[in-house]
Each structure stands twice: as C-alpha cells, then as structure tokens.
Amino acid sequence: MKYIVVFGDHNATAFVELKSTLGDNYPDAQIIHLDKKFAIIDVKKNFNCTGFQFKLANSLKIGELLFSENNFHGFLLSLRKKTVPLEISGEHNLFSVSVHGFKPEKTRQVHRSCATTLKQNFSEKGLQTKYFEKKQPAKQQLNSTPAEVFLKKLVGRELIVCKASNKYFAFKLAAALNPFRYKKLDDSRPFQRRLLNTPPRISSLLINLLCMHEKEQFLDPFCGSGTLLLAARQLGMDVFGCDTDKTCVKGSIENVDWINQKTGASKSIKQGDATKLNELFEKNFFNGVACEPILLPPIKQIPSSKELEKAIEKLKPVYFGFLESAHTVMKKGARLCVVSPYIRTSKKDVFLDLSKKASQVGFKTVKLLTEKEAGFFKQQEEYLLDFSKNQKIRRMIYVFEKK
Numbered sequence: 348m349k350y351i352v353v354f355g356d357h358n359a360t361a362f363v364e365l366k367s368t369l370g371d372n373y374p375d376a377q378i379i380h381l382d383k384k385f386a387i388i389d390v391k392k393n394f395n396c397t398g399f400q401f402k403l404a405n406s407l408k409i410g411e412l413l414f415s416e417n418n419f420h421g422f423l424l425s426l427r428k429k430t431v432p433l434e435i436s437g438e439h440n441l442f443s444v445s446v447h448g449f450k451p452e453k454t455r456q457v458h459r460s461c462a463t464t465l466k467q468n469f470s471e472k473g474l475q476t477k478y479f480e481k482k483q484p485a486k487q488q489l490n491s492t493p494a495e496v497f498l499k500k501l502v503g504r505e506l507i508v509c510k511a512s513n514k515y516f517a518f519k520l521a522a523a524l525n526p527f528r529y530k531k532l533d534d535s536r537p538f539q540r541r542l543l544n545t546p547p548r549i550s551s552l553l554i555n556l557l558c559m560h561e562k563e564q565f566l567d568p569f570c571g572s573g574t575l576l577l578a579a580r581q582l583g584m585d586v587f588g589c590d591t592d593k594t595c596v597k598g599s600i601e602n603v604d605w606i607n608q609k610t611g612a613s614k615s616i617k618q619g620d621a622t623k624l625n626e627l628f629e630k631n632f633f634n635g636v637a638c639e640p641i642l643l644p645p646i647k648q649i650p651s652s653k654e655l656e657k658a659i660e661k662l663k664p665v666y667f668g669f670l671e672s673a674h675t676v677m678k679k680g681a682r683l684c685v686v687s688p689y690i691r692t693s694k695k696d697v698f699l700d701l702s703k704k705a706s707q708v709g710f711k712t713v714k715l716l717t718e719k720e721a722g723f724f725k726q727q728e729e730y731l732l733d734f735s736k737n738q739k740i741r742r743m744i745y746v747f748e749k750k
C-alpha cells in the first residue's frame with residue numbers, strides 16, 4: 348500500500364526523522380518518490396497511520412493512496428466518476444483538498460478544479476457537501492494546516508492531490524500532526540523554563556533518531572526542564588536524567604511525575620555532572636542517550652569567527668568529557684544523539700565537530716543520509732543541520748552508535 352508523508356517547514360529534518368522511524372518500525376518500507384516537500388512510501392506490512400504520525404514531530408500529514416492516473420485529464424475524470432471514499436456524512440459534510448508537487452502557478456487552479464469536480468461527484472451521489480476554503484490564503488498557503496485539520500475535523504475528509512514522476516495521485520488524509528498535543532505538553536507541565544527549553548519538535552526528533560522501543564532505558568544527561576524526558580516518556584520509555592542545576596533537577600522530577608501521573612521520578616533524575624555519568628548510573632545500562640548540552644547564548648549580532656572559535660573551544664571539555672562518560676553507561680549498539688552548535692558567519696562556518704572525539708572514545712557515526720539524499724537536501728551524510736530562516740546558531744545533530 349502506498350502513502351504520502353507531507354513534510355513540515357524543516358524538510359530535511361522531517362525526511363531524516365521519517366527514514367529513521369520507518370527503518371525501525373517498518374524495515375520493508377520503501378521510499379518510492381522523494382520531493383522537497385513530501386515523500387511517497389510503499390509499505391507491505393499493515394501500516395498504522397495514526398500511530399506512525401504520533402511519532403513524527405516534523406511531518407504534517409499522512410495520506411493513503413486512493414488511485415493514480417497518468418495524466419491530469421484522466422485524474423479529473425476519475426475524480427468525477429469514481430466513488431471517492433472520503434468519509435462524508437450528514438453531520439460531517441465539510442471536505443478539503445490539498446495539493447502538492449505542482450508548479451506554484453498551477454497550484455491554485457488544481458485546487459479549484461479538484462474541489463469543484465469532487466463536489467459534483469458527491470452531489471450526483473446524493474451527498475450535499477461544503478468545501479473548506481481559506482478566505483484569504485497567504486501565498487502558497489492554500490493547503491489546510493494541521494491545526495485546521497483538527498479544528499475542522501478533516502481527517503478522512505481531505506483529498507491530497509499530488510504530482511510525482513509525471514503521475515497524478517489521489518490520497519485520503521489518514522492522520523495529521525496534532526499541534527495542540529505539543530502545545531498542551533509545553534504549556535501545562537508544572538515546571539517551565541521557556542527560553543532555555545529544547546523545542547518539543549526537536550526533542551521528539553532526537554528521541555526518534557535513537558530507534559528505541561517501549562520500556563527501554565533512556566537518558567538525558569543535560570535534562571534541564573525535562574523536555575526530552577517527556578517526549579521519551581510519551582513513547583513509553585523508562586526515563587533517566589541528570590543536570591548540574593538543582594532547580595532543573597527538581598523541575599524535571601515534577602514534570603516527569605506529572606506525565607506519569609504518579610511520583611517516583613526522583614529515583615531516576617539526579618543532580619550531577621554529565622562528564623561523570625558512571626558516578627551516577629550503572630555501567631552498560633542505557634539503550635539510548637539524547638541531549639542538547641550547553642549551546643552558545645542567544646546572539647543578535649554574529650561575533651567574529653575568531654571570537655566564535657574561542658567560545659567553541661570553551662565548550663570542548665564538557666562535550667568531550669560527556670562523550671567519554673556516556674560511552675561507559677551505554678549498552679553496546681545503543682545510540683547517542685547529541686546537538687552541538689553550528690554558526691554560519693560571512694567568512695566561514697564555525698562549529699563544534701564531535702565525530703573525531705566520538706570515534707576515539709569508541710563510537711561509530713551513523714550516516715543519516717545517503718550521498719544522493721544529502722545532495723538533494725543540501726545537507727551532509729554524517730550530521731543533520733536544523734535551522735529556521737534567520738536562525739544564527741544552528742543545531743548540528745549527530746547520531747553515534749556504541750561499537
């Protein structure tokens with residue numbers, strides 16, 4: 348069966364997350380078409396769209412294939428004549444259309460013709476429907492957002508039209524990212540530390556890249572307010588953490604107890620130094636470790652590359668010491684996912700390279716992309732760069748495996 352996965356704004360991140368999560372849960376799955384904004388996948392095994400979307404924090408929608416045609420005329424004919432199984436009823440008669448893979452100047456027209464054709468088809472079958480149309484859509488924003496999908500209850504009632512490899516595909520929206528779940532998790536947790544939190548989107552990504560399973564042992568040694576611990580807990584892992592800051596330790600315990608709906612996290616979250624993990628936890632114990640250690644402080648103006656190199660140099664003892672100590676508490680084959688800073692200046696890129704030290708300590712670097720995929724997304728094979736448009740300090744995300 349074929350499915351479309353629609354990426355969010357951070358498309359390379361979404362793709363790496365998709366690849367890693369598929370590989371772990373659906374090893375027979377194949378990515379049969381890759382676009383900058385979506386992928387079409389073929390999965391033989393029973394695919395649970397809702398469960399899979401629940402894991403993905405960087406993809407917006409999953410649709411299941413209804414039919415495909417070789418030309419657009421034939422596509423519209425099928426849309427007009429075929430029974431298109433959107434879940435329309437008297438109570439739920441609002442439907443929507445989203446369009447992907449067409450040239451920008453064609454997109455609005457495709458939206459319109461597909462929506463009109465589909466409405467005629469429904470009407471001939473005795474179904475009175477309404478079309479969800481944005482009144483004044485911003486440029487390129489004709490498609491429903493995940494928030495709109497939830498508010499307007501469009502799962503099962505959105506047709507995803509897609510052009511790929513000169514074929515035209517119709518998918519039914521089967522699952523969408525629930526932005527309110529992340530917002531609730533962020534807003535409702537008892538301990539907050541807004542400016543220093545790792546965003547939930549990144550936290551879930553880091554956990555996904557570990558390819559861990561329920562009930563396995565996860566560690567965040569720079570746990571701060573516990574955002575990664577909450578993300579891992581939501582996926583059913585046993586969570587452990589440490590931080591040098593007493594308030595953060597107390598806050599993380601409060602947050603994890605809150606999500607667990609019982610007390611007990613104080614046994615697994617401790618005050619301590621990430622460069623001395625063997626003093627805090629058992630050797631060879633963890634199935635996965637992920638963290639965002641100290642990044643550079645937020646900056647408005649990029650300092651000179653010399654100043655940045657000095658600042659990066661100061662981070663080395665913590666990062667390198669942490670790599671050594673993490674190796675001792677991880678099981679063989681377990682993964683470590685770590686964020687380090689990367690700054691693009693007008694002269695050159697300044698970053699903290701962790702791969703050499705990781706290799707000396709006994710890790711191998713997991714290649715996140717093939718050479719071709721890296722070229723396609725303008726990324727590297729060995730690490731992922733995640734950033735938004737004007738973000739000065741970017742996240743360089745490595746995945747290592749204990750040899």
Ligand SMILES: C[S@@+](CC[C@H](N)C(=O)[O-])C[C@H]1O[C@@H](n2cnc3c(N)ncnc32)[C@H](O)[C@@H]1O
Binds near residue numbers: 574589592595619642
């Ligand atoms: C970028 S924050 C982590 C944010 C965290 N992921 C969250 O969402 O709240 C880095 C954290 O590392 C802690 N830290 C700094 N040096 C440390 C060390 N050597 N060992 C353990 N924790 C450390 C800081 O107190 C801070 O809470």
